[in-house]
Amino acid sequence: MRALLLRDLRLAIRSGGGFGLGLAFFLILAVLVPLGVGADGRILGRIAPGILWVGALLACLLSLDRMFALDQEDGSLDLLATSPIPLEGVVAVKAAAHWLVTGLPLTLLAPGLGVLLNLAPPAYGWLVLSLLIGTPTLSMVGAFGASLTVGIKRGGLLLSLLVLPLYMPTLIFGAEVVRRGAEGMALATPLALLAAISLGAAALLPFAAAAALRVNLR
Amino acid sequence: MSLWEYANPKRFIETSGRVLPWAVGLTAVCLAVGLVWGFFFTPDDYKQGSTVKIIYIHVPAAMMAINTWIMMLVTSLIWIVRRHHVSVLAAKAAAPIGLAFTLVALATGALWGQPMWGTWWAWDPRLTSFLILALFYLGYITLWSAVENPDTAADLTSILCLVGSVFALLSRYAVNLWNQGLHQEASLSLDKEENVSDVFWQPLVICIIGFVLLFVTLVLVRTQTEIRARRLQALLARERVA
Numbered sequence: 001m002r003a004l005l006l007r008d009l010r011l012a013i014r015s016g017g018g019f020g021l022g023l024a025f026f027l028i029l030a031v032l033v034p035l036g037v038g039a040d041g042r043i044l045g046r047i048a049p050g051i052l053w054v055g056a057l058l059a060c061l062l063s064l065d066r067m068f069a070l071d072q073e074d075g076s077l078d079l080l081a082t083s084p085i086p087l088e089g090v091v092a093v094k095a096a097a098h099w100l101v102t103g104l105p106l107t108l109l110a111p112g113l114g115v116l117l118n119l120a121p122p123a124y125g126w127l128v129l130s131l132l133i134g135t136p137t138l139s140m141v142g143a144f145g146a147s148l149t150v151g152i153k154r155g156g157l158l159l160s161l162l163v164l165p166l167y168m169p170t171l172i173f174g175a176e177v178v179r180r181g182a183e184g185m186a187l188a189t190p191l192a193l194l195a196a197i198s199l200g201a202a203a204l205l206p207f208a209a210a211a212a213l214r215v216n217l218r
Numbered sequence: 219m220s221l222w223e224y225a226n227p228k229r230f231i232e233t234s235g236r237v238l239p240w241a242v243g244l245t246a247v248c249l250a251v252g253l254v255w256g257f258f259f260t261p262d263d264y265k266q267g268s269t270v271k272i273i274y275i276h277v278p279a280a281m282m283a284i285n286t287w288i289m290m291l292v293t294s295l296i297w298i299v300r301r302h303h304v305s306v307l308a309a310k311a312a313a314p315i316g317l318a319f320t321l322v323a324l325a326t327g328a329l330w331g332q333p334m335w336g337t338w339w340a341w342d343p344r345l346t347s348f349l350i351l352a353l354f355y356l357g358y359i360t361l362w363s364a365v366e367n368p369d370t371a372a373d374l375t376s377i378l379c380l381v382g383s384v385f386a387l388l389s390r391y392a393v394n395l396w397n398q399g400l401h402q403e404a405s406l407s408l409d410k411e412e413n414v415s416d417v418f419w420q421p422l423v424i425c426i427i428g429f430v431l432l433f434v435t436l437v438l439v440r441t442q443t444e445i446r447a448r449r450l451q452a453l454l455a456r457e458r459v460a
Contacts, residue, residue, distance in 0.1 A: 144381065148374050152364050161360055162378065165353040169388040172396045190395065197388065208381050215373040 001085055001093050008097035011070075022059040022102045023109055029055040030113040041118045048117035049127070049178035055113070056106045056131060057138060057167055063102055064142040064163065065149070065156040067094055068213070072150050081217050087210040092202075095136075095143040095209075103135030119182065126181030130194060134174040137198045141166045144209040151216040169197055225302035227445045234438040241435040248428030256421035263418075272330045274422060278429035280323035283351060286316030286433065290358075291383050294376035304441065306372040307448070309379065310362055311440030315433060317355035324348055343393040344401040350389045354382050368448070 033051050034044055071077040080090050110131055111124050119127065145163035149155035173194040180187040224230050256274035263270035290309040297306035327345065328338045339345065361378055365371035 148361065148378060149364075151370065155364070158360055158364050161353075162357045165350060165357060165389075166382070166385045168350055169385060169392040172389070172392040176396060193392070193395075205381070208377055212374055212377050215370055215377075218370065 001089055004080070004085070004090065004093050005097055008094060009100060012097065012101040022062050023105055025062055026055050026059040026106055026109060026113065029058070030116050033117065045118040045120055045182070048114060048119040049123065049182060050175045051117060052110055052113060052119070052127060053131075053134075053171055053175040053178065056103075056110065056135065057164075057171055059106055060102050060135065060138040060142060061160055061163065063098065064146050065159050067098055067143060067146040068150040069146070069155070072216075077150075077213075078217065081213070087213055088206040091143050091147065091209040091213065092140075092206045095139045095206075098142065099136050099139040103131075103139050107131040107135055119178075122184055123178050123182035126187065127178050130174045130177040130191070133191070133195050133198050134170050137170045137201045138167060140201045140205045141170075144205050144212065147209040147212040147216065150213065170194065173197065222300070222302070225300070225304050227304055227449075230304050231442055231445060234442060238435065238438055241431055241438065245428060245431040245435050248424055248431055252421050252424035252428050256418075256425060260418055260421060266334060269330055269333055270418065272326050273418065274425045276323055276326040276330065277422060278426045279319045279326065280348070281426060282429050282433050283316055283319040283323050283348065285430075286312050286319060287351065287354070287383070287386070289437075290316065290379055294379040297372060297376050298380075303372075303448070304445065306376060307444040308437060308441045310372075310375070311444050312433075312437050313355055313359050313362070315436050315440070317352060317359065319429075319433075320348055320352045320355060324352070341397050342401045343390075343397060346393045346397070347386075347390045350393075351386060354386050358382065 030051070033047075037043060037047070068077060071080065081087055083090075085093075107128055110127055114124055114127055142163055145159050145166070148162060149159045152158060173190045176190040177187050177194060180190065224233060253274055257271050260271070262268050290312050293305045293309040293312075296302060297309070324345070327348075331340070332338050358375055358378060361375050362371055365374055
């Protein structure tokens with residue numbers, strides 16, 4: 001499993017595209033929003049938590065369709081399915097690799113973009129913490145969506161239609177944590193719920209995703 | 219004699235064919251009685267005026283929008299566990315109906331909200347979760363049409379339906395935390411002493427029964443169509459081989 005993780009990480013970094021693309025998209029989004037909304041610092045500060053979370057979510061979405069599609073094209077997915085590792089484990093490792101090359105860098109980049117969007121000072125810690133807890137869910141749910149659409153040609157658009165509704169609870173709780181952090185309110189409830197969704201998704205979704213993969217490989 | 223005998227497509231078509239005329243008739247009677255009674259023979263509300271009468275479409279449509287998803291969840295589970303084709307075809311047949319009910323509930327709600335709340339749309343938890351439900355229906359229907367192999371499509375959409383149900387439920391309660399509600403409480407519930415006033419209540423119940431029957435009728439017709447389409451494809455495939 002470690003070999004698989006390292007292989008996926010190497011592929012993601014060396015092949016280019018997927019790795020930096022999400023980060024660049026995130027940056028461009030944070031530049032576009034003030035251009036569209038206006039440079040008023042108060043308005044930007046108010047919408048910054050939501051914009052940063054939506055941006056991270058969309059940036060995550062960009063690289064999802066290649067998670068299984070590339071492996072299916074060159075046949076290595078069949079090899080993985082017949083390998084001694086259970087398919088559930090393969091899915092979990094793939095999602096972890098995806099998180100390491102998208103979710104984690106996005107989390108680290110987010111405070112910098114928070115400065116651009118005039119995010120309130122107390123919210124930075126909560127922004128990083130909520131993204132750190134929430135982005136693994138985005139990768140895991142994404143892995144589920146990718147395994148549903150792996151057999152479909154040009155499934156990228158369908159993938160976003162399937163995955164985005166599943167992102168909603170994470171987005172709501174994540175942005176709520178940052179918003180409350182910015183206003184100095186109590187935020188234990190959304191934070192706990194965000195963590196609960198992450199843990200639940202990490203525990204159960206590999207089984208659903210592996211079931212979908214088996215159907216597609218039949 | 220067990221329930222599973224109706225999972226045989228032939229038995230299903232025979233039985234549903236016998237039930238259908240009754241279902242159509244009863245639907246027409248219930249909807250005609252309920253809607254005419256509701257629209258023309260109930261007084262105007264003292265605050266809402268005649269706009270209150272949209273309740274006879276709005277509430278049943280909203281109820282059926284949720285119940286349709288639950289029905290799809292049950293039939294998808296049956297497909298996964300027992301592999302009865304009729305079951306998953308019924309889920310496929312029900313999805314566009316559920317989407318239509320959801321959109322009707324949203325549209326009638328907007329029509330009512332404009333004069334009463336002063337806005338077509340508010341980001342109220344109930345309204346928002348219905349919009350999310352519509353997106354889930356869309357995703358389900360799109361996945362069905364995107365996968366070519368019918369058995370693969372059935373499996374994938376069933377898995378999506380199960381996972382989607384969990385996330386739809388999560389979203390339903392997540393939006394409660396996210397924004398304050400503008401929408402009133404449930405109009406009818408069994409465990410409350412006071413409900414909507416009796417004059418509105420009786421035609422409303424008839425309308426709800428009418429909508430349930432309408433749903434049953436449409437699902438039966440559409441499932442029959444799906445089964446026949448499946449047979450047609452099998453025949454065509456056989457001809458091509460011969």
